[in-house]
Amino acid sequence: MNLLESNTVPKLEKPIRFQEYGVGIFNTIPTKSGIKKAIKKELIFIDGILATTSKYIVGGEKIELYQSEKTPTFNRLQLDLEVLFEDDYLAIIYKPAGILVSGNKFVTIANALTQNLKKSTLFDAVKPQPIHRLDNPTSGLLLIGKTSNAIIELGKLFKNKEIQKTYFAIAIGKMKSEDFIDISIDDKKAATDYKVLQSVVSKRFEYLNLVKLQPKTGRKHQLRKHLFSIQNPILGDKEYFLENKVLNGKGLFLHAATLAFIHPFTKEKIAVSKELPKKFTKIFPD
Structure with missing residues (x-):
């Protein structure tokens, strides 16, 4: 077998089962069902020992994903995103014009998040999810939730019109x-x-x-x-x-261009801006 990807676990807030932690740490396996299948095929090792779904991760472990000779080649999405703010709870990224936020297409912002954002170390970490929408042809800032609680609380901020x-x-x-x-x-x-x-x-x-x-x-x-x-x-x-x-x-x-709100967990003021695209400044250079 060939080593496909390797991941070293950072310090965690508290232990978490590997089948929960493993979601999103590998580019080639973005889902929980994919992690389970790889474990069943004996392709994942934790500190050199075959992984199990019930194994608890505490921090510092080396997790390795191997590729079997029988494993088909995965079609990976290669889409680099500009990350303007990120912590364990949320992120703010720049969405270029012409790319869908989510949907049934292969090339979407949602599908590219795990390869561009750090895995949250919090106990309720999930696959990163966009909190709101931007039209396909619109460029600009997009707010992302990285834990289940963050997705809920950020959704409340939008509902209560507390995000400017x-x-x-x-x-x-x-x-x-x-x-x-x-x-x-x-x-x-x-x-x-x-x-x-x-x-x-x-x-x-x-x-x-x-x-x-x-x-x-x-x-x-x-x-x-x-x-x-x-x-x-x-x-x-x-x-x-x-x-x-x-x-x-x-x-x-x-x-x-801008997102401003009070962080629902740290309570700090978050204010992020992204400059105008070049097509704007060609018409209005000043």
Whole structure:
């Protein structure tokens, strides 16, 4: 057998069964059922001894995954993500435009998390999960939960509107310098604050505006629908657009720039920002 992957366990808060700890430590086995199958096939060793599902991990062990000659080649997802904040409870990563957060596709942010984040040492560690969504064409910050309790508590923060999100977009046409959009979406209350930071004259679009957006609710496609509703759709939007004013080939000019909230466990103020993509600064260089 050939050694496929090796993992040294960090100091743990308290002992944990290997079948729980092992989820996510190997790139090639991201699930609990996969860990069980590898144990059954005698492919995992802990400190040189065959692993069992009931074995307790206390910290400091060397865990090795071997590849049997009969083992088929795994199709691994290779997707490097930029991690802007991480601790044992949560992480904040940058989602590039054009990649799904989750779903049935092979290339998703959710499928790439275990290879980009450190395994939590806490007793309730789980496979990292996105807490909210960003549309496929939207770039920006995405909040990730790394333990079962963190996923629950972060979900509560979103539900109680205790996470402040700031987006930037480039919108088409002449706009008020600032406004509050209060237009229901799918018969549900939806509200967005916006402020125009810069404007430039455009031969094709009349004006292009760099707009700061702060959603007060979290409806699907809220920012895109709200700007379209006031006849100022986002540049590059192919779902919500004005006739003859669709920009092709550059993607959607919508970026989730900041996340700010009180950490539900450490109680520290978390505030993370990500600069505008280059396609924004080509139009608004300052």
